[in-house]
Amino acid sequence: MSYSATGSEDFNIPNADYRELDHKKLTPMLQHYVQVKEQYPHALLLYRVGDFFECFFQDAVTLSVQLELALTSRDGGKEIGRVPMTGVPHHALERYCPQLVEKGYPVVVCDQTEDAAVAQAEKRMVTREITKILTPGTLTDESMLSARQNNFLAAVVLAKDYWGLAYADISTGEFFTTQARGLEHLHQELMRLQPSEILMPTDAPDLGKMLRPGEKSDRLPEGLPDCFCYSWRSQVVFSLQEATDRLLSKFKVRSLEGMGCDRIPLGVRAAGGLLEYVEETQKQNAVTLQLLRSYSTQDFLILDHQSRRNLEITETVRDRTFNGSLLCAIDRTLTAMGGRALRRWILQPLLKVKGIEARQDTIAELVQDTELRDSIRQNLRQIADLERLTGKAGSGSANAKDLISLAASLAQLPHLAQLASQGRSPFLRALQTVPPELEQLAHKIKAYLVENPPQQLKEGGLIQAGVNGDLDDMRSEAQEDQEWLASLETRERERTGISNLKVGYNKTFGYYISIARSKADRVPEDYTRKQTLVNEERYITQELKEREARILSAREDLNQLEYELFVQLRTEVGEQTELIRSVSRAVAAIDGLSGLAQVAVVQGYCRPTLTEGREIIIREGRHPVVEQTLGRPFFVPNSTSLAKNDKKESTDLVILTGPNASGKSCYLRQVGLIQLMAQIGSFVPATSATLGLCDRIFTRVGAVDDLATGQSTFMVEMNETANILNHGTSHSLVLLDEIGRGTATFDGLSIAWAVAEYLATEIKARTIFATHYHELNELASILDNVANYQVTVKEMPDKIIFLHQVQPGGADKSYGIEAGRLAGLPKVVIERAKQVMTQIEQHSKIAVGLRQGISKS
Ligand SMILES: Nc1ncnc2c1ncn2[C@@H]1O[C@H](COP(=O)(O)OP(=O)(O)OP(=O)(O)O)[C@@H](O)[C@H]1O
Missing domain, CATH: 3.30.420.110 (MutS, connector domain)
Structure with a gap:
């Protein structure tokens, strides 16, 4: 039987299923709980009871399991008995809710909407209402968002x-x-x-x-x-x-x-x-x-999920961390809005030269003008998340600190606009005028709110003097009350002769006169004792009580007026949301681009030339992430030349060979990342680059078993390869790191050959095919558009030195046996392996020739 979407149903626990109970027999509070729950049967209902948010019935079981909290119980009604209950302290709600939502539970919060003491005095149940519905896709609290x-x-x-x-x-x-x-x-x-x-x-x-x-x-x-x-x-x-x-x-x-x-x-x-x-x-x-x-x-350029993963665009493959990803290597943005924009760009590279060049022009300008770049970046540091702050103002959830931060950021905009006006490129031009309304709004917020307002909105202390005449009058009355209280203390000290008599206040008893217990015999007759503590007695007088009623109601009015003035101001800010967000977009773009300019300068990137053609010509390219990890001087740059316009020499497919760990994968990815960076408008890690736009980048890199779907390494590899062959075009970039290793050598080699041949002759996609099958080098002698490259190593008597240099020519031997020797395989095994290899090589000379007699369909 399905009970609720909120998880782990456990019907061994008595009364876990409220639907089986006679609701009329539940306590009034639980009847209300069930009424609310029935409106949202699939959410976890957190219901305020005193200082806790409680869950009852099955939700209590779920909550205790998910948050590892103790499951307790509560009286459900005379004829019902105990019902399950689990709760969290009210102040910890913000900590627990994100955890629940992250685990995929929608959460409904039903809070008390009046002072419990009022309801208690009137002997009725405290009023509660739904104050929040939290689902993973509708969060707005900063604390729950990245x-x-x-x-x-x-x-x-x-x-x-x-x-x-x-x-x-x-x-x-x-x-x-x-x-x-x-x-x-x-x-x-x-x-x-x-x-x-x-x-x-x-x-x-x-x-x-x-x-x-x-x-x-x-x-x-x-x-x-x-x-x-x-x-x-x-x-x-x-x-x-x-x-x-x-x-x-x-x-x-x-x-x-x-x-x-x-x-x-x-x-x-x-x-x-x-x-x-x-x-x-x-x-x-x-x-x-x-x-x-x-x-x-x-x-947009299509980058399937596999390729995004393989190229480690936003997180690493191994441990899925941001550190080590392309985004981490090139993100120098200074605002949250800029950070989000760059992430969007990198996941949606462009397909039109014009759009790319607009971004490049701005980066170029900022690369050249160090002073302008530094000043803009200095300014950006002081700009908060305008997009989200204005959203909070619009939805009525911003507090006074949010508005102060928004105003401080808006106040930076004119200076930013003035800096932008020194530029000529499209994105700088877009920022040159900041609507005057926003400047006025910033002034207004600053004039209205105190510099360091409290978090709470209903306890006063928000609005500056001089903003509202009534407020000022009420404040001076409150001031008089304070003075009256101070004078009362002096008067009563004189009257009673008790020098340490004090006037105090607490929430439960209101104002009182406090006297040390040792002096209690000197208390005048008109004092009424209200409370006895260890060392003091607390009294009230008729006069103090009368004044208290006035002070408290005046304070309430004052706080209410401050709140109303604040809400008015917040609404005014909310009305400008659209305008603020349109400026925010321009700020985010400048942040993204000045960050890319910064990384281009620091890492020595160049501006690539983008064309509608197919060529990929990179001089001294580097892997943007590996070069930062190793340190620039330790990274060996390598060039790439694919599909040059000069037809005679044009290479569409490169067979890349080289020993293990020589740098094949790194080279392959470097070409993919440079192309991707170029298509978001970024400069690239190379001395120069001319790049034809790509419609798609495909990668197929050492697969791992996909246990979740029960697919073997080989099937994953074949699925990915099929996807490339079925969707690749002559404008795609295909990066293949080993194909056919997950099956018998000859099967694997045959598939690898057929795939490479198909890519080079039918699709003519620009392809780099890294492989240990150097038999594939034969293809280059049959097909004009295939070339062989190898990553070179230097052989020493007792070790191999990796040079990491990609050079024309196929590797004439593999170093697998050599690697085995260095790893410590017994000598006799190494010698035998060499014998076997000689035998195999003698009997397996490949003479495949070109595909004939098989049509494409
Ligand atoms: N151009 C380079 N300059 C400096 N170091 C490099 C370069 N290319 C690769 N390396 C270093 O060599 C290591 C191995 O490179 P990579 O994984 O690309 O080798 P591989 O040839 O693909 O190996 P395998 O065939 O075992 O998959 C990298 O982790 C990197 O640190």
Whole structure:
């Protein structure tokens, strides 16, 4: 029996399933708990009771398992008995919620919305309301988000082989949609975006259920990755009509044409469904999304998930850390917005020379003008995350410190604009004027709020003097009250003759007069004793109580007025969200580009020339990550020349041989990374480079068993190779590091040969094929567009020196046996291996010739 999506059902625990209980017999509080729970049966409900947020019934069991907390129980009602309960202290909510959401549990927080003492005095249950709904894709709290990474919520609509995909980051407002064909393509797009949550329309009954990463389900369409969270949503909100209406009314437009969505109905349906989810989960926060924009996956270089992984673009293959990735090596951005922009660029390299050159021009300008670059970067250091701060202001969750930080950042913009005006390139020009409204807004915030406001918004101390006349009057009255209290102390000391008499205040008893117990016999008759402590007695007087009522209600009014003034200001900031975000985008771009300029200067990169042709000509190229790890002087640069325009010499496919650890993989990846960097507009680690644009970069690098899908090393390798042969074009770059090693030598060699031949003759993709099969060197004598290269080593009597130099020519021998000797294999084994090799070589001379008589189909 399925009970709830919230995990590990355990019906051995009595009363874990609330549905089996007679709700009327539950205590009033638990009846309310169940009412709220029934609205969100698939979320974990955290319910405020005193100083704790508690879960009851099955949720309590789940919570205790997931957070390793003690499972306790509570009286559920006279005829019910004890029911399971687990809780977390209220102040620890922010610590625990992210853990739960990360594990794929949606969380609903039901908090007390009034002072419990008031309800207690009136002998009724304290009022509680849902204050937060947290799901992985709809987080907005900074503490739960990674500053330099987007947090995407996605929605998918499938119609046979076609699909629509919408995604949004509700903390920054980005909102995009697209439509295309082929599930494999959708798989790739999702892997690029790495959404925290994907919404899927379904007609199944358990709407709202969330599939956690790795969880299996028959309802997840085949071909979609199971490494994400999926939330099942009603199909109704994904219908074209409802989705269209929702989008038109949200963005207050008459047609979808302006968003470029009129011809992508599946994209519209996905976007509408996504918007409904945001509205549903963010009732408390008015989320400001930017106008929906459509895009085409064909506008960007395609880098499938495998290749992104193999080239270690955003994380390393071995331990999946950021350190050691390309992004880490070239990210010198100084703002969170710039960091996110660079990550987006690197995952979406461009396909048009014009767009690439616009970025290059700006980098070039900043490379040349050190002073301008330094000043801009100095300025950027002082700019906070405007995109997210303004989002918080718009949704009403920003506090006063957030607004101060926003104002300080906005105040930097005119200076940044003035610096940008010294430049001529497109991205600098885009920043030259900062809308005057933003400057005024910064001034206003600074004039309104005190310099160092408290975190709390309802306890006063936020607004400066002189902002509001009423507030100033109330403050001077409060001041008078303070003076009255001080004078009361003096008066009473004189009257009683007790020199250490004090006037004090606490939340429970209000104002009191405190007297040391040793002096208690001198207390006047009009004092009423209120509380006895170890060393002191506390009293009140009629006069003090009367004054207290006035002071407290005045203070409440004062705090309320401050809060209202703050909310007004925050709303004003929220109204400028769109403007602030458009400037933020320009700032993010300048940050990304000045960071790339910085790394280009420090690491000695060059500006590549991009062409519409096919050539890949790199002089003295370096691997951007390895050279930083080894240190520049220790890295041996190598050149590359593929598909030169001069047809006679043109090489499409390079067979690269060389002993183990000589540097084949490093060279292969270096070429891929240089091409990728060039297509995001970056300068590249080389002396010079002329690069024809690539439509795709494919890599096939030493596979590991894919235990999760039960595929062998060899099958993984063959799948990846099939993908390359089926999708590669003459404008693709193909990097193959060993093919056919996972099977018998002759099988492997035969497949490797056939693949290389097909790539060189049919696809004519620019290819580097690293291999230990030097038999493949034969191909170069048969095909004009194949060339042999080797990574050289120097053989010494007792060791091999790796020169890491790539030079023309095939390796005439392999060093496997030599490596075995150096590793300490017994002499007799080495000698025997040499004998066997001589025998094999004599009997296996390859004379394959060219493919004949087999048609492509
Ligand atoms: N151009 C270079 N300059 C300096 N060091 C290099 C260079 N290329 C590679 N290396 C160093 O050599 C090591 C081995 O390189 P790599 O893994 O590319 O070898 P390989 O030929 O692919 O080996 P195998 O055939 O065993 O896979 C790298 O970790 C790197 O430190």
